[in-house]
Amino acid sequence: MATRARRGPYICGIDAAMDVVSGKWKSLILWELHHHGTRRFAELRRGLPGVSEKMLIQHLREMEEDGLVHREVYREVPPKVEYSLTEHGASLNAALAPLGEWGADRIRRIGADRVPVNGAVTAPR
Amino acid sequence: MATRARRGPYICGIDAAMDVVSGKWKSLILWELHHHGTRRFAELRRGLPGVSEKMLIQHLREMEEDGLVHREVYREVPPKVEYSLTEHGASLNAALAPLGEWGADRIRRIGADRVPVNGAVTAPR
């Protein structure tokens, strides 16, 4: 369909983990769900400025397939779906933490712009 | 040129780290250099089965630019170039370790094939 593939054979653990986190928004989704515990589709969309509905759904589906997120559907009048991290999703997020710190250090080192949580960019170049 | 871009603005640390490791062979190069300390171009090529010369050089150049690997050229009769990890490369590799463990756990969980270090594949599919 879209991003579906792989799931091994893998060269090493990093390879296997990357197969599951690679995707423009996956790590952000993980982060968002980790921080808020449980989020609805529209909340996630608002929390990830710039994500398209297509990519968000696609990533969520893949992460659900990969056992990282849990999807709870409420058959209500305005449809309601809640996403949350599974145990594996949470542990992946924890495994990602040192990498995040390394990245934060790197941002400090090279003095790169950090795009604010909302739209506007800090520096013009 | 080829892969050059980004280097911020970044959404978070993970984003910044990913910008530097994303690429089919980057993490493997990191791993290879970490394990052997210092490697020549042809040694790396042989150590990463399936990599094309173009991608290997491209990734090495980018990682050098990003301050992850050190490139030492020996102006000798048959040209000789040695690659090794810088301090930042080593720390990135360390930050990648928990992710690698998570991936290894995942491989065990889902029972995915693990492609052997040399050419042949274990299971036909």
Next chain:
DNA sequence: TCAGGTACTTACCTCCTGGTAAGTACGGTG
């Protein structure tokens, strides 16, 4: 003299990732 090994460079091409935009089904609200 010519193949072979070193470390690349260059050109070309394909497929995958992600973006845009529209459509769907449902009921509540003005």
Next chain:
DNA sequence: CACCGTACTTACCAGGAGGTAAGTACCTGA
């Protein structure tokens, strides 16, 4: 009764990551 908000689905398209293959310059060994 038309429109909004929910959570999607679908079709189409552009750009870039990565693959293949060939070329370069240099010296060594058969």
